[in-house]
Amino acid sequence: MLINTTEIIDTFAEAFEMWGSRVIITAETEKWAMAAARSMTGFATSVIGCRCEAGIEHLIPADDTPDGRPGVSVLLFAGSAKGVGNRLVERVGQCVMTCPTTACFNGLESTESVVVGGKLRYFGDGYQSSKVLGGQRSWRIPVMEGEFYVDESFGLQQAVGGGNFLVLGKDLGVTLEAVEAAVDAMRIADIILPFPDGVVRSGSKIGSKYKELPASTNDAYCPSLRGRVPETALPEDVTCVLEIVIDGLNETAVAESMRLGINAAAREGVVQITAGNYGGDLGQYHLQLHDILRG
Amino acid sequence: MKLVLHTQPEVPLEAEVISPDFLNGKTADEVAALTLFHGNNEVPLSEFFDVSGEIENAHIEVEGDLTKVKLLGHKMSDGSLTIKGSVGAHLGAEMTGGEILVEGNAGDWIGREMSGGRIIIKGDAGHLVGSAVRGSATGMLGGEIIIQGNARNEVGNGMRRGLIAIGGDSGDFTGVNMKAGTIFVLGKLGQRPGAGMIRGSIISTQSAELLPTFTYNTTFQPSFLRNYMIYFRKLGLDIRKEYIDGEYQRWSGDSLELNKGEILLYAD
Numbered sequence: 001m002l003i004n005t006t007e008i009i010d011t012f013a014e015a016f017e018m019w020g021s022r023v024i025i026t027a028e029t030e031k032w033a034m035a036a037a038r039s040m041t042g043f044a045t046s047v048i049g050c051r052c053e054a055g056i057e058h059l060i061p062a063d064d065t066p067d068g069r070p071g072v073s074v075l076l077f078a079g080s081a082k083g084v085g086n087r088l089v090e091r092v093g094q095c096v097m098t099c100p101t102t103a104c105f106n107g108l109e110s111t112e113s114v115v116v117g118g119k120l121r122y123f124g125d126g127y128q129s130s131k132v133l134g135g136q137r138s139w140r141i142p143v144m145e146g147e148f149y150v151d152e153s154f155g156l157q158q159a160v161g162g163g164n165f166l167v168l169g170k171d172l173g174v175t176l177e178a179v180e181a182a183v184d185a186m187r188i189a190d191i192i193l194p195f196p197d198g199v200v201r202s203g204s205k206i207g208s209k210y211k212e213l214p215a216s217t218n219d220a221y222c223p224s225l226r227g228r229v230p231e232t233a234l235p236e237d238v239t240c241v242l243e244i245v246i247d248g249l250n251e252t253a254v255a256e257s258m259r260l261g262i263n264a265a266a267r268e269g270v271v272q273i274t275a276g277n278y279g280g281d282l283g284q285y286h287l288q289l290h291d292i293l294r295g
Numbered sequence: 296m297k298l299v300l301h302t303q304p305e306v307p308l309e310a311e312v313i314s315p316d317f318l319n320g321k322t323a324d325e326v327a328a329l330t331l332f333h334g335n336n337e338v339p340l341s342e343f344f345d346v347s348g349e350i351e352n353a354h355i356e357v358e359g360d361l362t363k364v365k366l367l368g369h370k371m372s373d374g375s376l377t378i379k380g381s382v383g384a385h386l387g388a389e390m391t392g393g394e395i396l397v398e399g400n401a402g403d404w405i406g407r408e409m410s411g412g413r414i415i416i417k418g419d420a421g422h423l424v425g426s427a428v429r430g431s432a433t434g435m436l437g438g439e440i441i442i443q444g445n446a447r448n449e450v451g452n453g454m455r456r457g458l459i460a461i462g463g464d465s466g467d468f469t470g471v472n473m474k475a476g477t478i479f480v481l482g483k484l485g486q487r488p489g490a491g492m493i494r495g496s497i498i499s500t501q502s503a504e505l506l507p508t509f510t511y512n513t514t515f516q517p518s519f520l521r522n523y524m525i526y527f528r529k530l531g532l533d534i535r536k537e538y539i540d541g542e543y544q545r546w547s548g549d550s551l552e553l554n555k556g557e558i559l560l561y562a563d
Contacts, residue, residue: 066522066525067518067521067522067525068521068525068539069521103518129494129496129555131477131496131519131523132437132456132457132458133458133522133523133526134526138519138522140517140518140519146515146516146517146518147515147517147518147519148518149518149519149522
């Protein structure tokens, strides 16, 4: 399949079942809401090294937030429900509660939930108090600036992690332009792109010659190893590969984001777009590029 | 289903059967044959009400001057009850769920010892909203009571959980002996608010004279109030923007008890 002059390889992105949650952060101004959101989603690119994957979903206008202040929606994913709960307690506690003027609300209605504010409340050392509004219990935790208001529980649901595609370009400049255009097109509801500004250069394969490492560099796609690896995946005129990874609350959103991104990235100078997989035996979701693009 | 009061009772009429839980599945004739206590006489419901229609979506409508009709929606757990007119005492007493809407005024003891559901009064309410009965220590245990007008004395007496919001003024001893929960008064509080309160919050958008057993803490913007104010707006209360964005004085008390309660007063 060709889009413009870019060949779309007939392959699939192998994605995994994860658990996802949505956190709504509000603050006195958008600046402080974003400060908390950026802090909470820092060091959250990959479960391999960060124990969770998190990113900013979108800004929320003040009229649409629970307390009428500017807000930011954050998605956080981990490999288990318990993992989501633990990471939320850590990150809401260390990154949101600490940030001036913030409040933190559950943004995902679900039958399953994890306790977050109900654990953070102990920071109040007995001075905390709870409120119940519309069936939702929340906690008021006294802090030096006033109070931190946080929901007792946050909903979570099964989600999809590790949707991806790789952009194989003739040079660094055109490849960067392609992925930047892709990222701009891909930011839709229910998904995040957990890597720096959505892009990862150090794509990985499973395993390593060093037994303690679960993953190592994706040598088949490293142009500098073209002559050394047993089998390169790179056409001759490719000198740069960048990858975009997508996590989403459902498969439909991940696929739609990939479709938008591939269409935006395909251009003169991008030789191929392909996807990362492990033969199909590990991931529960196989996102076929050609099927996605045909809609 | 619609019930219309055709004869005014001379003494209070105890109408606890008029509740979706009790009437669901019954025909108009079956409902008309149910009995009520008129004073100490047991009389058929048809002696006071015309009954028509069928129950759809667990909804009942009652119409007329019901100020002498007590216990409507008693122990209600689901469905909805709309009252077109004013209603008597003990409305929604011990209710656990569902919604009651009164398009007029309400008498004393509304939502007495309720634990769930919502009562909305478009007019005024009497004494002891959401309270405990005399001799009992614990009042309302959950749910919401929204009064768009004024309420009289002892709002939330002994309440442990739940929410009471009053669009107008409240009488004396608002939140007396309250154990927890939240009382909002958009108008003025009467005398001695929070007397004997253990925990919980009483909030007013007006200044108030507090007991000497309450201590001033600070003036600040409590985050949770914003959520409540926006919530009340959606329920029809007239919430000015400055009440959402403004600062409130925080007073702790009652120091004769645990001193864990609070009164928040809008700082104009």
